Amino acid sequence: xxxxxxxxxxxxxxRSVRWxxxxxxxxxxxxxxxxxxxxxxxxxxxxxxSQWFLFQAKQGEETSLRLxxxxxxxxxxxxxxxxxxxxxxxxxxxYVRSIHYNSMIFLTLILFTPGVRPIKRAxxxxxxxLLLFMAQVFSILIGVKFYYAxxxxxxxxxxxxSWGKNIYGFLNQFFTLGKFAFPFAIWMLFTYREIVWxxxxxxxxxxxxxxxKRD
Numbered sequence: 001x002x003x004x005x006x007x008x009x010x011x012x013x014x015r016s017v018r019w020x021x022x023x024x025x026x027x028x029x030x031x032x033x034x035x036x037x038x039x040x041x042x043x044x045x046x047x048x049x050s051q052w053f054l055f056q057a058k059q060g061e062e063t064s065l066r067l068x069x070x071x072x073x074x075x076x077x078x079x080x081x082x083x084x085x086x087x088x089x090x091x092x093x094x095y096v097r098s099i100h101y102n103s104m105i106f107l108t109l110i111l112f113t114p115g116v117r118p119i120k121r122a123x124x125x126x127x128x129x130l131l132l133f134m135a136q137v138f139s140i141l142i143g144v145k146f147y148y149a150x151x152x153x154x155x156x157x158x159x160x161x162s163w164g165k166n167i168y169g170f171l172n173q174f175f176t177l178g179k180f181a182f183p184f185a186i187w188m189l190f191t192y193r194e195i196v197w198x199x200x201x202x203x204x205x206x207x208x209x210x211x212x213k214r215d
Contacts, residue, residue, distance in 0.1 A: 023112055023114070024108070024112050027107075027108045027109075027111035027112040028108045028112075030111065031104050031105075031107040031108040031111065032104060032108075034104075034107065035101070035103065035104035035107070039097065039100070042100060042103070043067060043070070043096045043097070043100070044067065046096070046099070046100055046133070046136055046137065046140070047065050047067045047072060047096070047140075049133075049137055050065060050137050050140040050141060051064075051065045053137060053141055054141065054144065061076065061148055062076070062077040063075065063076055063077065063144050064077055065140070065144075067096065068093075070095055070096050070097055071093035071094070071095060071096065072093055072094045072095075072096050072099075072140065073092075073093040074093075074143070074144050074147045076148070076152070092151070094140075094143055098179075099136050099139055099140065099179065100132075100133075100136050102132060102136075102179045102180070102182055102183045103129055103132050103133070103136075103183075105183040105184075106125075106128050106129065106132055106182075106183035106186060106187060107125065107129070109183060109184070109187040109191075110124055110125045110128065110187065110190075110191070113187070113191045113194055113195065114194065115194040115197055116191060116194050124190040124191065127190075128183075128186045128187070128190060131182075131186055132182060132183060132186065135175070135178070135179075135182050136179075138175060139175040139176070139179065142168065142171045142172050142175050143172060143175075145168045145171075146168040146169060146171070146172040148160065149164045149165045149167075149168040149169070150165050150168070150169065
């Protein structure tokens with residue numbers, strides 16, 4: 001029969017490359033506009049949640065996260081800050097957009113993927129953004145530990161040493177570089193069936209097979 005492949009699989013004619021580029025451009029544009037609108041509020045939420053985790057796991061190193069414009073500053077409290085002003089620690093900071101812009105990438109990928117049912121797409125988007133948010137929080141928490149292990153001179157040498165500096169340095173690099181891979185990994189985890197179907201032009205009719213077996 002026309003339109004059927006081996007094993008009763010339904011052949012699906014892939015769309016044109018031009019259509020794919022158009023779909024990607026529209027998805028990217030919409031995601032970028034949405035991110036630009038909500039990123040200030042998202043940045044505040046990300047810092048607030050990270051601050052809550054820091055207060056829950058003090059371990060003698062209380063830290064205040066200060067969001068100034070688009071920069072997050074790590075400000076040590078307690079013994080580490082004795083004899084120093086808050087502005088003394090506001091020399092280096094992390095650009096908050098560089099931490100969470102991967103949410104925009106993930107949103108683009110989910111909207112771009114063809115062949116996904118609306119309910120499934122919305123659920124994947126919700127779960128994926130939540131996973132990315134937690135990864136972004138961990139990135140900030142690891143960044144704080146790396147700051148203590150390598151940026152505080154004598155305190156870092158006495159309390160962390162070379163092992164602590166190397167461990168937190170590795171974790172900091174992992175989350176810094178991983179932010180490029182996280183959205184793609186989550187996207188592939190959720191949509192690999194649709195991607196394979198689109199690339200091969202074959203969609204398994206799983207439900208129909210089950211019904212035939214029952215009959």
